[in-house]
Amino acid sequence: MINAVEVKNLKVSFPTPAGYSAVVRGINLTIKAGERVAIVGESGSGKTMLGLSMLGIQPTSAKVEGEVLINGVDMVSAPDSVARKLRGKDISMVFQEPLTSLNPVRTVSSQLSESVTRHTNLNKKDAAAKVLEVLTAVGIPSPAERLKAYPHQLSGGLRQRVMIALALINNPQLVVADEPTTALDATIQAQILDLLRSGMGDASLMLITHDLAVAADVCNRIVVMYAGNIVEQGPVAEILSTPKHPYTRGLLAAIPRFDPARPALNPIPGSPPQITEIVSGCRFASRCNYADHVCQAAEPAFENNVACFHPVIGATR
Amino acid sequence: MLNRRGKALWSRIIQLLILLWSVSTVLFLLLRLSGDPALILAGEGATPEIIEAIRIANGFDKPLITQYFVFIRDVINLDFGNSLVNSQPALSFVLQYLPSTLKLTFLAIVFNTIVAIPAGIWLGAKPNQRKRRVLSTIVSVAQGTPSYVIGLVLIQIFAVWLGWLPSIANTGPGAWILPTATLAFALAPNLIRVLAANVEDTTRQDYYRTAKANGANPTELLIKHSLPNALLSATSLLGAQFAFLLSGALITEFIFAWPGLGLILVQSITNLDFPTVQATVFVVACLVFFVNLVMDQVFRLADPRLRKSQL
Numbered sequence: 001m002i003n004a005v006e007v008k009n010l011k012v013s014f015p016t017p018a019g020y021s022a023v024v025r026g027i028n029l030t031i032k033a034g035e036r037v038a039i040v041g042e043s044g045s046g047k048t049m050l051g052l053s054m055l056g057i058q059p060t061s062a063k064v065e066g067e068v069l070i071n072g073v074d075m076v077s078a079p080d081s082v083a084r085k086l087r088g089k090d091i092s093m094v095f096q097e098p099l100t101s102l103n104p105v106r107t108v109s110s111q112l113s114e115s116v117t118r119h120t121n122l123n124k125k126d127a128a129a130k131v132l133e134v135l136t137a138v139g140i141p142s143p144a145e146r147l148k149a150y151p152h153q154l155s156g157g158l159r160q161r162v163m164i165a166l167a168l169i170n171n172p173q174l175v176v177a178d179e180p181t182t183a184l185d186a187t188i189q190a191q192i193l194d195l196l197r198s199g200m201g202d203a204s205l206m207l208i209t210h211d212l213a214v215a216a217d218v219c220n221r222i223v224v225m226y227a228g229n230i231v232e233q234g235p236v237a238e239i240l241s242t243p244k245h246p247y248t249r250g251l252l253a254a255i256p257r258f259d260p261a262r263p264a265l266n267p268i269p270g271s272p273p274q275i276t277e278i279v280s281g282c283r284f285a286s287r288c289n290y291a292d293h294v295c296q297a298a299e300p301a302f303e304n305n306v307a308c309f310h311p312v313i314g315a316t317r
Numbered sequence: 318m319l320n321r322r323g324k325a326l327w328s329r330i331i332q333l334l335i336l337l338w339s340v341s342t343v344l345f346l347l348l349r350l351s352g353d354p355a356l357i358l359a360g361e362g363a364t365p366e367i368i369e370a371i372r373i374a375n376g377f378d379k380p381l382i383t384q385y386f387v388f389i390r391d392v393i394n395l396d397f398g399n400s401l402v403n404s405q406p407a408l409s410f411v412l413q414y415l416p417s418t419l420k421l422t423f424l425a426i427v428f429n430t431i432v433a434i435p436a437g438i439w440l441g442a443k444p445n446q447r448k449r450r451v452l453s454t455i456v457s458v459a460q461g462t463p464s465y466v467i468g469l470v471l472i473q474i475f476a477v478w479l480g481w482l483p484s485i486a487n488t489g490p491g492a493w494i495l496p497t498a499t500l501a502f503a504l505a506p507n508l509i510r511v512l513a514a515n516v517e518d519t520t521r522q523d524y525y526r527t528a529k530a531n532g533a534n535p536t537e538l539l540i541k542h543s544l545p546n547a548l549l550s551a552t553s554l555l556g557a558q559f560a561f562l563l564s565g566a567l568i569t570e571f572i573f574a575w576p577g578l579g580l581i582l583v584q585s586i587t588n589l590d591f592p593t594v595q596a597t598v599f600v601v602a603c604l605v606f607f608v609n610l611v612m613d614q615v616f617r618l619a620d621p622r623l624r625k626s627q628l
Binding site for chain 2: 055057081084085086087088089092093095097100101102103104105106107114115118119150152163166
């Protein structure tokens with residue numbers, strides 16, 4: 001089975017007065033064909049920058065090192081003229097804000113067919129048929145009538161379906177979805193999650209979210225990021241039942257539930273380090289209940305699916 | 318029952334009437350507030366008999382409120398009285414000069430857009446390149462230069478030193494060039510800067526990132542994604558510039574002795590020719606109103622967000 005993407009030692013850094021500071025600090029990640037992987041972490045954990053740099057559309061001031069291999073092309077070292085042939089065709093992205101992510105002065109059909117004619121040699125008529133087909137596939141009611149619609153004429157949920165249609169239209173092998181339901185109503189959220197779980201065809205999914213419940217609902221595998229590093233990863237059931245990293249346990253304890261027997265929410269104290277902050281040792285140590293002098297001295301390596309000197313053994317609670 | 322269009326039209330007509338009424342009232346008061354109008358109209362060295370005769374001829378002896386109603390009645394009949402200088406009916410005298418101002422304005426706008434749109438797009442597409450920064454500094458300086466300075470410099474170079482172009486009056490096709498260029502130079506820096514800022518702004522928008530994520534190349538990004546949005550927001554400035562030219566080309570017309578509304582206005586103020594002043598201001602107010610009306614319609618056609626509601 002081929003891999004949808006292989007990310008090798010990916011680093012993304014930004015210039016600061018004190019030199020380059022990394023927000024993605026050497027990520028290794030392989031997503032298999034058909035797999036749905038959630039990247040979970042707090043704001044500022046580097047998960048969005050990871051997604052953007054995989055497509056090569058990070059902000060221009062960013063410096064990217066490492067490799068992102070898609071169909072044998074390294075998106076990091078390939079010139080833009082090569083990398084953009086893969087964008088929207090082999091790898092595509094769904095963004096958080098469905099209203100502002102579509103061009104406000106162009107119709108839905110023109111934005112979708114633009115992407116089809118760019119990457120295929122379909123003629124106008126066949127491209128139009130393809131647009132209609134994919135709008136139907138993502139569950140847009142009376143799609144033929146929406147073709148001439150402008151983004152502002154659609155509801156938030158429909159706009160996000162259009163965004164997903166745009167991501168899927170050239171049958172990519174990987175779709176990166178960055179917080180695709182955060183800006184939507186709860187009921188619409190559930191519909192979009194359904195679509196991401198079972199309406200993606202052959203595409204693999206990399207779902208970026210801060211919400212473990214969403215991750216567990218949609219994906220097969222969860223990757224937990226903290227301050228630019230992967231701190232733990234594993235199948236959904238394992239992460240939920242036997243999380244090893246104290247940060248993952250903290251995230252689980254911070255999920256609100258309708259359960260009268262459960263004690264009050266247990267938020268993780270403090271906040272992640274700033275990007276300019278120099279941290280020696282484990283980057284989570286200052287917020288960790290299990291931390292000792294070992295954690296202050298060196299940074300833990302990622303071994304056996306966790307990066308921790310004191311991985312917790314056993315089930316939660 | 319009126320549909321939405323009909324309602325919009327009626328509200329526009331009412332707006333126009335209110336505007337014209339306010340302008341007329343201000344004009345009426347200005348003449349009366351500036352002292353004894355009969356004394357002003359009679360000029361220096363007039364005998365008391367002449368002043369009294371002028372007072373009675375113009376109805377200045379009647380109570381102010383009566384004068385006001387007479388004035389408004391005349392305005393409604395589009396009768397501003399006769400020019401005190403040449404005794405022609407003021408309105409038709411002013412209207413003779415309208416085409417010449419309209420042509421000048423129109424040419425200046427065309428010239429302005431031809432220069433400013435490519436320049437603005439070029440500047441906005443890569444604002445941090447050194448050569449583009451140099452141009453954008455020049456544009457900023459040009460924006461701060463008053464139009465009369467530009468006009469005088471152009472006259473000095475092309476009419477006085479080189480002797481290529483005439484510098485006064487509408488004496489042939491060549492005479493159009495300097496006034497048009499002066500007006501365009503006065504407007505273009507502003508349009509260039511707004512357009513460049515708009516183009517630059519679109520590159521920070523989410524839809525631009527979406528287009529990039531779908532493999533658009535730099536040319537497609539600029540033409541298909543930046544420009545439709547950037548040009549749309551620059552249109553509103555163009556409308557404002559058009560209205561500004563109709564009323565504000567005054568100094569330029571004066572410098573070039575251009576036979577247009579601006580020159581008429583300046584001359585009639587100097588001559589204390591109040592009927593002509595009133596007629597000119599009235600015509601300009603109407604023009605600005607109609608330009609705004611047309612620009613609103615252009616916007617409605619160009620911006621899908623103003624066109625129709627939710628499907």
